[in-house]
Amino acid sequence: MTVKSLIAGAVLGSCLATAAAAEDPDLIFKKTTVWKFLSPDHKLGTYAIDDPDVEGVTCYFTVPEKGGWVGWLGLAEELSNASLSCRQVGPITFKRKTRQGDEAFSQRRSLIFKRMQIVRGCDAKRNVLVYLIYTDKIIEGSPENSTSSVPISPWGETTAPAKCSEWITG
Template identity: 45%
Template sequence: MPRFAPLLLAALALPASFAATAEEVGCITTAWKLIGANHRVCIYAFDDPEISGVTCHFSQARTGGIKGSFGLAEDPSQFSLACRQIGPINKPAKLPEDKIVFSEDTSLMFKETAIHRSFDEKRNVLVYVAISRKLINGAPANAISTVPIQPWGGK
């Protein structure tokens, strides 16, 4: 059994390797807390893991206080998304109809924010949609951003 352990670990890590990781750009305090971390909105950036030349930025509310300081708070489903072409876009010949390009847990249990990428072939536009898995009044919070594929610097 021990000789199969590296293969098992590699198989479990494979799906996670296709999603991007976000870099924190900065955070803005929205409410000061006497004890624990402040409530804030944090800004993150990630490059599309399969399409060079596209970067997305998103902001997300982060809960402070004692629970927030220890990572036990449930962050609200409040976010914004903006994706832009930052260089020549090298689009693969075939793109999946819907691909999760970023995913992050926003609570200890059953809540995540995922950013999906679709391709509008008729208009030659990449479409990114951020969705919270938590339903609010029967619908998930969501945000959308589009990136038209255009020539870049004569390329």
């Protein structure tokens, strides 16, 4: 590796970290699951993220976070386990039209190869938003997943609530 490629990698990494920081979820709390003597503990982290395309919906998810020195340095490949709970927290307003399975949130779970995603869909028959959290890898995905649903209900409104089928298509 040349010095130029090392510098370019550092600049790219810095840019990606800055871009990711703008979309970081809100930390609600962390709970230690495995105590480590001289390094950071293994933990479960619970976070909240507002759906960027559907105002009035917040998703809460819990993911394992590796401790130890490898976890502290950000080099550990995180486990694929995740739980998800999404709720209506205000009047639901769609900001733009999207497609079934479009990404609402994504987060890196290893240095290069693994990514956790929260995607959204619409159960048109019941007017319910459906969210799925899962982890994928470049070579091999993971069956670990969790699903949550948000029935679209009136929120102090005198008009009928929005229909997800008018905003999320096929």
